[in-house]
Structures are given as C-alpha cells and as structure tokens.
Amino acid sequence: MTNVIVRVVIGMGLLTLAGCPSTRAAIRFSETGKNIALPEHFRSRNLFGAPGPLIYKIEDFAGIIVEEVGPNRYKRLYKVAALDDDLKLEIPDGKGQPIYESKIDKSAGLKGSYLAFAANFATNHVEHIQIMDIGLVFAAWKKVRAAEKEISQWTKENPANGKKRYLVQGALLTLILGTSTNVVATGSQVSTPVFKVNGEIRRLGSTTRRDYQVSLALIDVSTLIGPGKKALLDPIYRLFRASEKGSSYWAEGKQIDVIHGLKGGAR
Numbered sequence: 001m002t003n004v005i006v007r008v009v010i011g012m013g014l015l016t017l018a019g020c021p022s023t024r025a026a027i028r029f030s031e032t033g034k035n036i037a038l039p040e041h042f043r044s045r046n047l048f049g050a051p052g053p054l055i056y057k058i059e060d061f062a063g064i065i066v067e068e069v070g071p072n073r074y075k076r077l078y079k080v081a082a083l084d085d086d087l088k089l090e091i092p093d094g095k096g097q098p099i100y101e102s103k104i105d106k107s108a109g110l111k112g113s114y115l116a117f118a119a120n121f122a123t124n125h126v127e128h129i130q131i132m133d134i135g136l137v138f139a140a141w142k143k144v145r146a147a148e149k150e151i152s153q154w155t156k157e158n159p160a161n162g163k164k165r166y167l168v169q170g171a172l173l174t175l176i177l178g179t180s181t182n183v184v185a186t187g188s189q190v191s192t193p194v195f196k197v198n199g200e201i202r203r204l205g206s207t208t209r210r211d212y213q214v215s216l217a218l219i220d221v222s223t224l225i226g227p228g229k230k231a232l233l234d235p236i237y238r239l240f241r242a243s244e245k246g247s248s249y250w251a252e253g254k255q256i257d258v259i260h261g262l263k264g265g266a267r
Helices: 052-056 081-086 106-110 113-120 141-146 148-157 235-239
Strands: 005-009 014-018 026-028 046-048 064-070 073-079 100-104 127-138 165-183 189-191 194-197 200-220 258-260
Touching (some): 081 141, 100 113, 106 113, 113 127, 127 200, 141 148
Antiparallel strands (some): 005 014, 005 189, 014 026, 046 200, 064 073, 100 127, 127 165
16 A cells, blocks of 8 residues: 655645545644653662663672662672572563653653753754663562571671662663654655644654663662561562552662672672
8 A cells, every 4th residue: 555645734734645646635733742751660760870781781780789889879799699590681561562652852851860861952852752671680579588698697797887788689671762853844745654743743753762771679788687577569560560659678769870890799
C-alpha cells in the first residue's frame, strides 16, 4: 500500500492528505502533550553518575558494601561472598517496553535526573524520548537475610566509626532513547506520522541518541544488622509499583557520582 503523504497548508494549521486519487481531506492538529511527568518510582531511584563501560557488567555493582566518603562519593569496601551465586543478569518485568514516553523540550530538564540532559537543549529543540529498563542484577531479600551474619562479622572487624555504609542489593540498567524531531517546512511533503509541539508541525528525524543510566538499590548496613524486626519488602517491587511504601532500611533518592574501587579489589 502506498504511504500517505501530507502537505502543510500555509497559516491554517492544517495538513491536506494526498496519495489516493479520490481522497482529499484536511486534518486539524491539536497540541501534543510534552514533558510528561516521570513516574513516582523514577524520582526515588538512586542514580549512579556516568556508568561508562560498566553498563556491560552491572553485576559488579550488586553485593558490594560501599561507604560514603564525600557528597555523592563512595568507596567500595567489601564484596559479600554469600551473595555471589545469586547475582545474575536478567530482564526486568517491563520486557523492553517503554515505561516512560514523551515529547520533551528544554524545560523537561527541571523534571528529574533522568531528563536533566534536556537542560542543554537549544531553545527550539524537541525530542521524542523513550525510557526502558533493560537489565537487572538483584539479590532477593531472603538471600540478604542469609548473608546477615557474614556482614555483621565483617562490620565488627571493620567498624564504620560513624560513616554511612550501604549494601548494594541490586543494579538496574536503563536505556534512554532520544529521537530528534524536525519542523515540517510549509509546502513540503512528508510521510506520516506528524504532530504539533509548541505550535509547530513536526515529524520524527533520522537521528536517535542512546544514553544509559544505572540505578542502585541501597540497604543501610547499620539498620540491616541492628536489633529489631526485619520485615523489608524487596525494593525491586517499587520500581514497577509506585504505591508500595519504602522502608527505613532502603535508601532512596540518592545521586552517586562515583564509587572508588568499584572494579576489582580483594574481599
């Protein structure tokens, strides 16, 4: 079947359809929604700066204990041996489908870390954004509880001395696809789909940008090995069910710029 071609009509905000000899119609475009708010669970994720080549080995994150050494900066202290066999790469429940999709412009940079790059857009730049969770390495809560004795013994031998420490329970790899959009010039012919953003008729461009982000599930070590009832819901469920309540065991909303010694190092 022949692709439908559209022609912009000057000054009317209309497109006339051509391609079928007996068909001529006018379509009025309403403004496309843009800068849609990120889901609640995005705003609570602990984001790891610039993962670089670590996107190909996110299992290096999970099962380690990190200590805060400065604002947004940590160092790797230990790898929990009891968790080694449980840390395998899998595909999250989203099955590669977008869990966020929107047209965005410069002002989207104010809506959260996942869209912060939009702050660098030119004033008239618009992208079609899709965000997908594509890889997961995660230690189940029962496995963490089974490792509690090992963690407690290591902590006694290596006291925290008031410093904040976290067990990285899991790592989630997220793909951000940004497809450029171009303004449709008056009088030009383009294949559908087209849409209207900021009062302009646009179509998807031929350039797609791929960015990756890693978010970490962090458990407060002092709370984990401390006294009291341990009834923590696996935080991985909150990545897909924003209605679940967080717990004091699990840290949220942290920005981690670097983890020193993340690769290699003895236990």
